Amino acid sequence: DAGVTQSPTHLIKTRGQHVTLRCSPISGHKSVSWYQQVLGQGPQFIFQYYEKEERGRGNFPDRFSARQFPNYSSELNVNALLLGDSALYLCASSSSGGADTQYFGPGTRLTVL
């Protein structure tokens, strides 16, 4: 079975632009979470979705938004990019969300110039 997949793998944008990152969870998993990992730090929680509903949101500005589709795939959108948004964006899937074990994708490396 395929694991969590994310696209694109790398992305370069300039300040002020908008970006959309995509994630497909493990087959049968209904929950997707998004994390931001800056260099030298552990991942920081951004969003969790379960059955297309937002279940949780971390301490990120409103420029960050996400949604989950009927097939449980998800998109993370970031508007008005800042230099500080440069990071590895990780998607994790779990069968039921919450405290359930999460499995991570390879990540999308976003560089903002």
Added chain:
Amino acid sequence: TQLLEQSPQFLSIQEGENLTVYCNSSSVFSSLQWYRQEPGEGPVLLVTVVTGGEVKKLKRLTFQFGDARKDSSLHITAAQPGDTGLYLCAGAGGSQGNLIFGKGTKLSVKP
């Protein structure tokens, strides 16, 4: 605010040595997960510990969850160069049901 403190932050050892990585918090977690991450890749799950006092073994890796479910340790016996990577602990039980990560321990095993 729930925090997980990992120590040491960096560790450089010779092949064959033993090591222990610690993950500590003042908060109780319903479970704790250990991940290993290579540069530019996503974290790969090693183990989930759920019960206070639980010990799990994965080949040369031994994981322990503290009795009070506030701390955990990872012990590697006879480290090999293939063990090199960033080791992350993550506690389940954030207010949003999310994982809370430590900053990680960067391990380098030299042949």
